[in-house]
Amino acid sequence: MQSSSRKELRAGFLGVTSVLLDDGDTRLLTDGFFSRPALHRVLLGRLAPDATQVEQGLARAGVTDLKAVLVGHSHYDHALDAPEVARRSGALVVGSSSTANLARGYGLPEAQIRVVMPGEPLVFGAFRVTFYPSRHVLPNAAAGEITAPLKFPARARAFRDGGCFSLLIEHESGKNLLIQESAGFVRGALSGIRAEIAMISIAMLSRHPDSYRRAYFSETAGAVGAKVIYPLHYDDFFRPLELLPRPMPRWMDDIRPVLDSLERWAGERGVRVGWLPAWQMVPLD
Numbered sequence: 367m368q369s370s371s372r373k374e375l376r377a378g379f380l381g382v383t384s385v386l387l388d389d390g391d392t393r394l395l396t397d398g399f400f401s402r403p404a405l406h407r408v409l410l411g412r413l414a415p416d417a418t419q420v421e422q423g424l425a426r427a428g429v430t431d432l433k434a435v436l437v438g439h440s441h442y443d444h445a446l447d448a449p450e451v452a453r454r455s456g457a458l459v460v461g462s463s464s465t466a467n468l469a470r471g472y473g474l475p476e477a478q479i480r481v482v483m484p485g486e487p488l489v490f491g492a493f494r495v496t497f498y499p500s501r502h503v504l505p506n507a508a509a510g511e512i513t514a515p516l517k518f519p520a521r522a523r524a525f526r527d528g529g530c531f532s533l534l535i536e537h538e539s540g541k542n543l544l545i546q547e548s549a550g551f552v553r554g555a556l557s558g559i560r561a562e563i564a565m566i567s568i569a570m571l572s573r574h575p576d577s578y579r580r581a582y583f584s585e586t587a588g589a590v591g592a593k594v595i596y597p598l599h600y601d602d603f604f605r606p607l608e609l610l611p612r613p614m615p616r617w618m619d620d621i622r623p624v625l626d627s628l629e630r631w632a633g634e635r636g637v638r639v640g641w642l643p644a645w646q647m648v649p650l651d
């Protein structure tokens with residue numbers, strides 16, 4: 367990846383809802399999920415961060431130092447690798463008390479774990495990050511809290527969501543982003559918040575009618591007045607992330623009708639739908 371000039375905000379898509387943000391001074395990463403274990407391992411095995419995959423993922427993304435790993439909920443396809451990413455990069459793992467217990471169970475030092483207070487901003491360089499309470503899309507395969515330090519390796523269902531958040535990322539340049547890691551919402555939760563860019567999970571929207579999808583778009587991207595939407599969480603995370611991400615198999619989650627709903631909703635409002643290329647940093651404008 368090219369190194370970015372100072373204060374020019376760039377973003378890179380690293381799969382599922384892992385997004386790297388870099389302004390030339392400070393790097394933040396959501397989730398940092400690189401292990402992407404195969405489906406049979408998720409269903410039958412126990413999961414732990416794959417150190418090789420994490421190392422290669424960080425190298426491929428050009429990450430050397432990182433201020434924070436921001437975790438929107440603690441399901442394995444979001445939070446599994448967060449403590450390993452933090453261990454390698456010196457970053458702080460930021461998230462719910464469940465995410466904290468996951469990181470603790472992995473042996474990450476307390477000094478690198480931060481439990482968020484919803485609505486209370488955290489400052490990292492020129493970034494200001496605020497977590498707002500949200501909801502997980504249904505079905506939720508592992509609802510509830512991780513109430514004690516998680517023992518690794520652990521079954522996928524042990525990675526309970528621990529509460530879901532919408533992440534507001536404000537930058538000194540004036541660019542604000544909303545990152546929504548699951549396609550659930552709390553009505554009105556984001557009213558009064560402005561972000562011109564919305565990166566939103568579209569996973570599992572195929573299981574919901576158009577009316578739900580439209581409500582979701584309205585309560586996330588719509589609520590913050592986004593001018594551009596970048597879909598997240600559409601790639602098949604049981605396989606490695608390719609340059610052109612491969613979508614989920616249709617029998618699991620068919621994104622075609624979801625994108626129809628999104629294009630229609632966005633078209634009615636003059637909102638652009640864009641795609642972040644995988645493994646490349648692009649300017650956010």
Ligand SMILES: [Zn+2]
Pocket residue numbers: 439441502527548
């Ligand atoms: Zn989830």
